[in-house]
Amino acid sequence: MYCRNCGKEIPDGSSFCPECGASQRDDVQVQNVRTVESKTNTKSIVGLVISLIGLLIFSSLILGPVGAIVSYFGYKECKERNENGSVLAILGMIIGGIAFLAGLYIQAMSSYYYW
Numbered sequence: 001m002y003c004r005n006c007g008k009e010i011p012d013g014s015s016f017c018p019e020c021g022a023s024q025r026d027d028v029q030v031q032n033v034r035t036v037e038s039k040t041n042t043k044s045i046v047g048l049v050i051s052l053i054g055l056l057i058f059s060s061l062i063l064g065p066v067g068a069i070v071s072y073f074g075y076k077e078c079k080e081r082n083e084n085g086s087v088l089a090i091l092g093m094i095i096g097g098i099a100f101l102a103g104l105y106i107q108a109m110s111s112y113y114y115w
């Protein structure tokens, strides 16, 4: 076979030209692999972190839903852009929901005691 870039003869099945270093693979395929490998959606991570904080410090009535909403948008972006992080986003939504319910429960309990 011949190099796509410089036209020199190179061994059959080579991924890169030994002469000029140009990739011999399909450019589109290489780009797709790169996107799948590297990108993790930022909102998925942020949403999960907010939900976790909401669960840990129990001011969950605000942080839980905020974390779940950010996670939801992160999940949508993962699907649209084919990015990593949809599992993190789902976790963020679940934990955000639990944090919110825990917050409601704690508030109900404390108002019960104060009455």
Ligand SMILES: [Zn+2]
Pocket (backbone or CB within 6 Å): 003, 004, 005, 006, 007, 008, 017, 018, 019, 020, 021, 022
């Ligand atoms: Zn070459």
